[in-house]
Amino acid sequence: MKDAKWIYEDYEFDNRIANLMWTVSGDYDENMDSGEKSFISENVALYHAVTAGGRRKFVDWTKVKKYVISRYRAGFDKDIVLGLISMGSDVLVEEKIIAERPGVYDIRKKAYDDIFANYYKLHTENLLEKVEHAIILEKMDKSVMLDSETSKLKKDLLGLQNREDTVDFLKGIEDIYMEYFPLFVEEDGSDRKDSKDKQNSLRGDFSDFMLEELYEDDPEESEIEASVEELADALLGESQGEMSNVNKNEGNSRVLRVQEEDLGKIYEKVAYYYGNSFLPISEVRKLQNQVCQGEHGNCRIHMTDGVLRSDSKNEFQQKYVKRQQTKNIEVFRANFKVCKRNVNKLKESMSRTLVQEEIMDAIPSDAGQLVANKLWRINRSSNHKVFVKNIDNNKGSFVVDILMDSSGSQRRNQSRVAIQSYILAQALTLVGIPNRVLGFSSFLDYTVIKRFRDYESPLSTNDNIFEYYCSGNNRDGLAIKATCEDLLKRREENKILIVLSDGRPNDIKVGKGQVNDLKEAYRGRVAISDTAKEVRFARQQGILVLGVFTGKEQDLMAEKLIYGKDFAYIKDINRFADMVIKYLKQIIAN
Template structure:
């Protein structure tokens, strides 16, 4: 990947002498961002003098500018100056640029900044404006309070040389971040008049870490120039990398933290719909054996039953909107799949319910077959009417909502929605729930209840992902509710990635301190699937993960699992399994 990013730098710049140390932590955060970062570095080197810009930034910092704000303002000006130019020269970059901006918006703007935060509001508006252009949409109107800043960004976009671009960055920083900078600390001319001797004599220890301080000022200026070629907030990248490095560590929680756990779950996943005695009863029944230190939490989600409109609520709104946008983007495919799956189910149900005439050794005599007496062993001389099978069906759809599904969240929601709509169309009662595990709580989020109206399927777009997944306990709890239904034929469809994983935290003095992962977790999950099948429930696993985990999925579900590489095949693959369960002959 480092080689690929360097190749992009060299290809765009046309200068193989350019050097760059790719940020692999940025690649772990977002592949489009890392690739576009290499492209931007090359474009900046091609169109402008990076050394001059790096020196300008160094001198501006010397006079007291805020490095973080200066970097962000410079990034906006440079994006405006070269963003369109590189797309015109190389149209293939347009989609990479779009994906990079979408990732920044998704990862850095979970909450819209207030109008008082001018730098962040300005950054958001510039990114949205560029995204509208890339998607050929009408550009959103500019807030009147932000127009003067947006005009300065536009001026930066018209910069014909490096000095003009540096001057545009300077004006934007002074206007948006430090209105008194020019009067109190110096104009652009005074910034550029700072000498290398003055810079060398300055004590940079407060601005540089120890490693950089050992390097030359030229190296620091180079690093500053590299930073402004990007678009991302480096602090967000660092935080995400730190989380990545620590997520596999098991943390022991102190008792006082556990006392707050229930309140935290309530704030982040919504109020429970069970009464206290009901919750206690089901926990006593389900949380045994290797799940002895766990708890179950039943909710309709933070969007339907919030404690308050907090950060997590706003985050859930954004994720729901992403699910809905994907649905609108693929609505033709979804509509076609729902129609096909509905038709397959309807035909199977009709075949089951129709009366059929069969040959028998009793019933109404058939004169045309009397010649067989004494001449054939076939003694079926009668016909009788066989009543259609009126067996009732009920279906549970269980969705893995752990953090590992985040990149596939919208597609998983669409799969569950298509199943739910088709089942609703043929009047088969069904329930849809998602599950994840936070601390010792396995959260079961009810998206649709068995006898809800068809419109309730829209709630599936409330599906959000987070935390871990204790699949065995979730399947056990969902199966308990399904087995309690009166219908004779019971089916459970589980959409998962085949990776049961719950190791982030553990209770102090826990009875079962072994991390729930690997073969230990797979065996438990497979055991719960077998128990349901032994109880008469037909269980289908729909694989919604990475191909490398297919073998694990097979271990859990055996032959009854579906791997859907292309969503257009969804109705055919899932429909084949469901119609098999609806066949007349058991």
């Protein structure tokens, strides 16, 4: 595509559209990915930035996912529902943004002019496609001949602009579906058929969808959830990017089938996107033989320092990481006083606790070391303890690993997670406790572990933590297992692992060709159970594991199942040091 390069190669323009998205959304913890950017023209790209910010501000995609799964169970056609949501969210977002920022109208007009210039002869009998074209044309004030059904559906979809929130918006989607599309219900022993008589009974109470469980094991419902995620990805730009020669297995939406000859090429892509490995291939294979077993039997490991600190020729990825690094640093500087206070508080508290633990307590005793100035007590006092005995409180030295979930689900928290890890590493380094900081995510069958600082790195190395960015999936169990392999080799008596995650381990599986050699996909109950097992195993080996929850309240139960009572839920960065101090004190004291 001739025009595809100028957006990516123009760093200033990339910043411009990112800033526009941030301004509209009001959330500087969000990213605008390549999937949201238009290659049609600068005008369209700018308008896409506006709508990208609006979708982050006005649409709750978790509620959308619950709604679609609920209606699928009731017999709704998922493709129609998703199509209506896609068009309806455009209407909802555009009008709300223009109401807040009237200047967006002019940006939209220029964008629609360029879009219209790319319209050719459109011939389709699909009602949703006809309506989509008609909505664009109406917003451009262009009259067009429409059949009555298309005209009426267009009018009803445009009416969604008055909906107040996501639930109200979904209610409007349901009303439109029930009016325009027959509800097909599959009954036992019969073909699919029209069943309008059952529509009302199948719908139930509209608010029931809010109670839907998102960790279902049913493959068909997993496919529905994946479809909604793909819709959100397309609209919010959270996709991993296009991968050639990779096909989804129809029976399991979280399983990828890859041709045998392509498996060897995957490593090249991993190194290209994430940076070359800092371990020699022999050590990587040794590590994989140790940890890639059982649930992780089809997986591989990639250990890297990232594209900025390893030999990488991926200039676009370097620019992308640098932009996120700059953004993380800007958020840190905006909260510098709070962060510095947290570092000092954490450092001083750990110093006091460790010094207290290392003090030799001398207590009066009937035996031990004689204290000459207490000899007068003999035959003169009922207290005959003229000796002291030294009690050693020293519990040994400490080493800490900080492991950050770097998957796409953490994008909303990127700067916050980076700052939390920085505070921890800075305080530990100042106290003199060896510590290592790692991030993990998944790319196809690889769990990528990025090293930000090593145990003996200088204080200045902590700045590397601001390179933290999120993409892909996350296989928490394997990341924890691989991290513990190195931690167990340390000479320190007390080994601590602090995991910052959102409680949603979620990964695909990669298989060769059509061979059915895969278990259940790594998600939901399967992934939570595996991660909890690895946490328990680490504790059995003497590693003290603390979870720091960085996700949403709806996933709090999963975090509890994984880490038990040893986890901290920190909503406010101002309380970060206090919460971590509390848990570290418990660990050190016990």
